[in-house]
Amino acid sequence: MNLNSINKPKLTTRFEEALVYATQLHAEQVRRIRGVPYISHLLSVTALVLEDGGSEDEAIAALLHDAIEDRGGRRTGEIIRQKFGDKVADIVEACTESDVVPQPPWKERKQKYLENISQGSAEVLRVALADKVHNARSNLTEWDLYGDKAWNKEQRQRTLWFYRSVITVAQTLTDSRLVEELRRIVKQLEAFE
Template sequence: MTKLTDKFESALVYATRLHARQTRKISGVPYIAHLLSVAALVLEAGGTEEEAIAALLHDSIEDQGGKSTREEVGRFFGEAVVAIVDGCTECDTEPKPPWMERKQRYLTNLRHASPSIRRVSLADKLHNARSLLADYQLRGSSIWSEFKAGSEGTLWFYRELQQIYTETGSDWMTEEFIRVVQELEQKK
C-alpha cells in the first residue's frame, strides 16, 4: 500500500497553482480535477507516491512553461518524477510541432517507456477518454470539432494507445480504457 507524504501535498499545491487558470477544453471544468483524477487512478492501480506526484504534474512541462517548469519540478520533486513527466510530455516547445508528428513521437516513446511512465500515461488517457464520453453524452457529436484531428484522428490515437497498453501489460485500467474507447467508437 502506497503511503503519501508531505511531498505529495506539496505537489498538489504546486499543481493547483500552476494550472490555476486552466480549464478542460469542452466542459470548462477546472483543470485540477483532471490532475486529481489521474493521480487517483494511478494510486488505485498500485502506483507509488512518485508516480502519483508525476500524475499531478504530467501536463506541467507541456502546458505551463516548458524547460523552466521541468527544472522546477526536478528541484522540488526529484529526477524520478521529472523522468515520468517527460515520458508523458508530447512536446515542450512553442509553437508545438504538427499534431500527427507529436502523436507518432508519443506512441514511439511509449512503446519503450518504463512501467511508471505507462501507468501515468494510461491513467491520463483513461481519464481523457472518460471525460470525452461524458462530454459527448451532454453535447453530442459537436464535441469532435474541438479537436484538431476530429473524431477520426482522436479515435485513431486511442486505438494506437490501446494496442501499446495491451501489449505492455494489461490490467483493469487497460480493460476500462478499451471499453470506453469502444463506446466512443460507436458515437463518432
C-alpha cells in the same frame, strides 16, 4: 484476496507539495468544453494511478503530467526535477508530447508520445494510461452532453486512432487494468462513429 497485501503507498509531504504546485501551475486553466477547473483532470488521473497500485512518485507525476506541455516547457521540467526528483521528472517528461511553443503538428506530437510510452517504464505506462482513461471518459461525457458540437467527425477519428494506438502499445508492455478500461471506453466512443 488479502486486502493487507495490496500495495498501499504512503503519501507524504512531497505529495502535498506537488498538489499545491500543480494547483498553482494550472490555476487559470480549464477543461476544453465544460470549463471545469483543470485540476479536476489532474486529480482524476492521480486517483486512477493510486487505485492501480501506483507509488507516491507515480502519483506526483500524475499531478504534474501536463505541466511541461501546458505550463512552461523545459524550465518547468527542470523545476519538477529539482523539487520532486529524477524519477518523477522522467515520468513527466515521457508523458509530455511537446516542450516547445508553438507545438509541432498534432500527428507528429502523438507519434512522439507513442514512441515515448513504448520505451517507457511500467510507471510511465501507468500514468499515461490513467491520463488517457480520464480523457476518454471526458470525451464520452462531452459527447453525451453536446454531441457533434463537442467532438466533430474528424476529431473523433483522430482521437480514436490515438487511443487505439495507445492500447496497442500498452497491451504488450503491461497488464494494468487501465488498458482494459481504456479499451472499454473506446468501444463506447466507437459507437458514435
